[in-house]
Amino acid sequence: MYLLIPAAGIGKRMGSDRNKLLLTVRSQPIITWTLKAASAARAISWIGIISQPTDWDDLKTILADLKLSKPVELIRGGSTRQESVYNGLQALPAAAEQVLIHDGARCLATPDLLNSCAQAIQHCSGLIAAVPVKDTIKVVDANGIIQSTPDRRQLWAAQTPQGFNVKLLKQCHAEGVRQGWKVTDDAALFEKCGIPVQIVAGEETNLKVTTPQDLAIAEFILKTRGF
Numbered sequence: 001m002y003l004l005i006p007a008a009g010i011g012k013r014m015g016s017d018r019n020k021l022l023l024t025v026r027s028q029p030i031i032t033w034t035l036k037a038a039s040a041a042r043a044i045s046w047i048g049i050i051s052q053p054t055d056w057d058d059l060k061t062i063l064a065d066l067k068l069s070k071p072v073e074l075i076r077g078g079s080t081r082q083e084s085v086y087n088g089l090q091a092l093p094a095a096a097e098q099v100l101i102h103d104g105a106r107c108l109a110t111p112d113l114l115n116s117c118a119q120a121i122q123h124c125s126g127l128i129a130a131v132p133v134k135d136t137i138k139v140v141d142a143n144g145i146i147q148s149t150p151d152r153r154q155l156w157a158a159q160t161p162q163g164f165n166v167k168l169l170k171q172c173h174a175e176g177v178r179q180g181w182k183v184t185d186d187a188a189l190f191e192k193c194g195i196p197v198q199i200v201a202g203e204e205t206n207l208k209v210t211t212p213q214d215l216a217i218a219e220f221i222l223k224t225r226g227f
Contacts, residue, residue: 007104008077033107043118121163129202
């Protein structure tokens with residue numbers, strides 16, 4: 001299975017002036033934990049890191065320290081996640097029929113989750129890891145007034161990995177460029193193109209490290225795992 005890791009952003013909400021994935025958790029860069037999980041996932045055979053060239057020297061140092069047995073390619077990122085994934089798709093080996101896309105900031109995903117998504121994408125066109133929403137969700141207007149309360153039994157919090165048929169995802173990205181769609185994940189492109197996307201059970205600990213508070217939570221979770 002081919003894995004693309006979007007890692008081209010800057011940690012504005014983290015209060016950082018550099019790529020947040022180079023910040024450390026348990027004395028190792030965030031991206032290191034993501035790569036360790038990918039390396040340990042038996043289903044993953046190739047890894048592409050989509051990032052800005054300004055981070056490549058740091059990433060090459062991290063990769064040299066990890067000494068991964070799987071091939072890793074650095075791919076130039078875009079100005080948005082959507083553009084970055086588009087670039088990543090173009091850089092996939094020609095043999096790639098399915099791909100998993102996993103945000104580098106979700107450094108707590110386990111190898112088991114990557115493996116289960118890799119297995120599930122063999123039997124569908126698109127999928128996302130997700131967990132049921134526990135909180136009551138309110139739809140609020142621009143003035144801060146509640147408009148509605150959706151039934152949370154139908155609400156799931158999207159995570160990554162997300163998996164797709166490569167040919168279909170390339171077509172959806174091309175259509176997104178043509179139509180000028182702006183989306184925050186690849187599943188939304190499938191939705192806009194009318195292609196079904198399946199849910200795979202995610203992990204409650206698979207949080208996206210976005211704020212300093214998330215860093216502290218990630219630190220605690222990794223410690224409880226014995227790292």
